[in-house]
Amino acid sequence: MKKSKQFWLFIIAAVLVYTVVQIFIANGMMNQFYSNTLIFIAINIILAVSLHLVIGITGQFSIGHAGFLAVGAYMSAIVTMKLDLPFIVGIIVGGIVAALAGLIVGIPSLRLKGDYLAIATLGFAEIIRIVFLNIDYVGGAAGMQVSHLTTWTYAFVCLVITIIVIVNFTNSRHGIASISVRENEIASDAMGINTTYYKVAAFAIGSFFAGVAGALYSHNFYIIQPSQFGFLKSFDILIFVVLGGLGSLSGAVLSAILLTVVSTYLQGYPETRMIIYSLVLILVMLYRPKGLMGTMEITDYFKLWRTPKGGDQHGK
Amino acid sequence: MEWIQQLINGISLGSIYALIALGYTMVYGIIKLINFAHGDVFMVGSFIGFYSITVFGLGFFPALILSMAACALFGVIIERIAYKRLRNATRIAALITAIGVSLLIEYGVIYIRGAQPEAYPDVFSNRSFAFLGAQISIQSILILSVSVVLMILLQFIVHKTKTGKAMRAVSHDTEAAKLMGINVDNTISATFAIGSALAGAAGVIFGIYYTKIDPLMGVIPGVKAFVAAVLGGIGIIPGAMVGGLVLGVVETIVSALGFSLWRDAAAFVILILILIFRPSGIFGKNTREKV
Numbered sequence: 001m002k003k004s005k006q007f008w009l010f011i012i013a014a015v016l017v018y019t020v021v022q023i024f025i026a027n028g029m030m031n032q033f034y035s036n037t038l039i040f041i042a043i044n045i046i047l048a049v050s051l052h053l054v055i056g057i058t059g060q061f062s063i064g065h066a067g068f069l070a071v072g073a074y075m076s077a078i079v080t081m082k083l084d085l086p087f088i089v090g091i092i093v094g095g096i097v098a099a100l101a102g103l104i105v106g107i108p109s110l111r112l113k114g115d116y117l118a119i120a121t122l123g124f125a126e127i128i129r130i131v132f133l134n135i136d137y138v139g140g141a142a143g144m145q146v147s148h149l150t151t152w153t154y155a156f157v158c159l160v161i162t163i164i165v166i167v168n169f170t171n172s173r174h175g176i177a178s179i180s181v182r183e184n185e186i187a188s189d190a191m192g193i194n195t196t197y198y199k200v201a202a203f204a205i206g207s208f209f210a211g212v213a214g215a216l217y218s219h220n221f222y223i224i225q226p227s228q229f230g231f232l233k234s235f236d237i238l239i240f241v242v243l244g245g246l247g248s249l250s251g252a253v254l255s256a257i258l259l260t261v262v263s264t265y266l267q268g269y270p271e272t273r274m275i276i277y278s279l280v281l282i283l284v285m286l287y288r289p290k291g292l293m294g295t296m297e298i299t300d301y302f303k304l305w306r307t308p309k310g311g312d313q314h315g316k
Numbered sequence: 317m318e319w320i321q322q323l324i325n326g327i328s329l330g331s332i333y334a335l336i337a338l339g340y341t342m343v344y345g346i347i348k349l350i351n352f353a354h355g356d357v358f359m360v361g362s363f364i365g366f367y368s369i370t371v372f373g374l375g376f377f378p379a380l381i382l383s384m385a386a387c388a389l390f391g392v393i394i395e396r397i398a399y400k401r402l403r404n405a406t407r408i409a410a411l412i413t414a415i416g417v418s419l420l421i422e423y424g425v426i427y428i429r430g431a432q433p434e435a436y437p438d439v440f441s442n443r444s445f446a447f448l449g450a451q452i453s454i455q456s457i458l459i460l461s462v463s464v465v466l467m468i469l470l471q472f473i474v475h476k477t478k479t480g481k482a483m484r485a486v487s488h489d490t491e492a493a494k495l496m497g498i499n500v501d502n503t504i505s506a507t508f509a510i511g512s513a514l515a516g517a518a519g520v521i522f523g524i525y526y527t528k529i530d531p532l533m534g535v536i537p538g539v540k541a542f543v544a545a546v547l548g549g550i551g552i553i554p555g556a557m558v559g560g561l562v563l564g565v566v567e568t569i570v571s572a573l574g575f576s577l578w579r580d581a582a583a584f585v586i587l588i589l590i591l592i593f594r595p596s597g598i599f600g601k602n603t604r605e606k607v
Contacts, residue, residue: 061408063415108592114407115350119542120591123584126539130581231535235415242412271431274423281416286401289409 007164014160018153025152035152036220041260042155043216046162048240048256049249050209053166055238056247056295057175058202059182060110061118064125066233067105068207071098071128072214073224074138077146080219082137087149091158091215098211099204101128106203110196113185125234133226143225150220158216162209167249169205178202182247232274239277243284245291250298321451322572323565328456328525330564331463335518336541337548337556338470339391339511345487345551346507347403352414353394354515355538356421359531361387361516362523363425369437376439380462380520384513391512392505400501418538425531433530436523459521466517467557470510474553479506487551536580540567543587549597558598 021038024030051065076094079085109120138144169175178198180188189195218224240259244251259277266273284291336358343351365383368374374382398417402410444453474480482503485493494500522537523529544563548555563583570582590597 061411109588112591112595115348115411116546116591116595118411119350119539119546120588122539123543123587127581127584127588130578134577235419238412238415246408271423271427274419275427278416278419278423282398282413282420285405285409285413285416286398289402289405 010164011160014156018156021152021156037260037264039150039152039155039216039220040264041257042152042159043213043220044237044240044256044260045253046159046209046213046216047237048244048252049162049166050206050213051237051241052244052247052249052252053169053202053209054206055241056245056249056252057170057182058178058199059185060199060203061114062121062203062206063118063231063234063238064105064121064123064128065206065210065237066229066231067121067125067128068098068102068210069214069217069233069237070125070132070226070229071101071207072211073218073229074132074144074214075211076215077144077218077224078138080149081144081146087154087215087219090149090219091154091212094215095208095211098214099208101211102204102207103200106200106207110199110203122231122234125229126231129226129229132229139225141226143223145223146218146221148219148222150216155216158212162212163249163253165205166209169202170249174198174201236277239281242291243280245293245295247295248291248293248297251291251293251296254298255292318572320447322568324452324456326565326568327561328459328564329568330544330561331460332518332522332525332560333537333541333544333564334557334560335463335466335514335521336537337544337560338467338553339515340542341545341548341550341553341556342483342507342511344545346483346504347399348407349399349402349410350414350542351399351511352411352538353417353421354511355534355536355541356418357387357391357394357512357534358515358519358522358537358541359529359534360390360421360425361512361519362529362533363429363434363519363531364516365520365523366434366436366529369439376520376524379439380517383516383520387516387519388509388513391508391515394512395505395508400504418535422531422534429531431531433528436527436529439524455525459525462517462521466514470514470553473510479503483507540583543583546587546597547590549600552597552599555597555599 021030021035025035047065047069051062054060054062054065072094075097076087076090079090079093080087105121105124109117109124112120132138133141170178177188177193178201180191180193181195181198185195221228240256241252243259244253244255262276263273266276288294336354339354339357340351343349343354361383364386365379368379368382369376394417398413399410402413440454440458444451446452474483482493482498483506485496485498486500486503490500493503518537519529519534522533540563541560544559545556546559547563548557548559563586566586567579567582570576571579594600
């Protein structure tokens, strides 16, 4: 009962935010720069939330998320540019192919743990990038022209769907099983949970939404090149999740918003931006190893003003 | 005799990987941390060598030694500032910190001197001689001999000196080593110093051999050296040497077969195959996980 109330509150809040921004954009009260920043924030939130499912909920340390972003970006670009299908098909195809890539990468590499898994995912992401670099059909190193199709509506609808799916997954029995894998894999295995299944499932869902974000990303930039999807992009996504708190969805959302705004203003000074990012990573890990919000959700802070953005079942 | 030529190129490249991999494997053996910043220590070493040759006018060997000493100090500083507090933290926290340190060094260097690449000065004449029909340059002989000397020196330090004994003891069982009166903190610092000095040497050699250096040059060799360390069995010193050489030769063969754009992928494919089929590496023993 309480659940569905939270759900409808969230939907109402989302519709409100969407309408206000859409009115601003339609009236020209918000210029191109701000609306682009908002779209970019939405894309980054999708990425952060999808990685949060893998790292924060299931506890599998993947640092190759940019690989799935690249798969989604290229696949959707092929669908819209080469096959002349509508953008929505591109988004769906991008997501599905990225999820398949997630399955292919996840099934062998999720047998590994901790450091080894991190390195293996990094390696897979690099292999994906090198594959795109070597396919002439998508332009190789020079990149691929993509028309600008991402609008605030597409970005926001994808964002809302992502958050609803991931919150529901987290609060379902699958999500609780995933959390038990995070807390203690051996113990949850002993309790009869098929740990491999949940790890691969979380990985594939995370990859699906990374692919959706990739579709939005490529159609927001006019051109995509393999060099945009290197290590640094993966680390960019990682820092959203780490800063917000490993295991906190609202933390990931908030840090994605905050860091996107910061990096937009520091666009002219890329070195400064990376220095700030790296210092943030080091300081957060040294002084608050669980991230700013730990596994707390924003709803745990404001008990009275409940928003259903996070799962309240795993916060305590 | 194309193949002998390629083999020699591969061994030169592989010995650079091996030198970097030694640092990874030693640090991993002792504190179970993938020191992502190691590739950037390699880059810093390369730049120190560059500046000591061009600005201070030093020769190759003084520059090599200066770079090794500076990198050793740098490695100890990194360990003391960033990693020491994390001894009891989770592995993920340590790994993220290492990634942060790595990015900080890269972009700190870019901030200080800009991102433009630098051309290494020619310290040795580009002479080469024919051997079994292959052209062997003086440089590759030099790279190989410096690497071999450093590796022998490392074996000597690890097996014959008191520090080396302490290092082996700490990597075997930190708690017990502490109870035996070994100063664990100093031993870990010594490990970082030796590993970073080897990375610094690798940086100078890399600069001489490939002539172009830039602030982001450490990323790819760093990751590949890690692959080499895993290939040989992480934590095992001879494993890192063999892993580095194997990786170098494989990469050169992939390039020679005409797939030079796929060269970087080869290392990662090797890594993934090793991790899936033999995670303990060529020289590693399988250990059972205990609850």
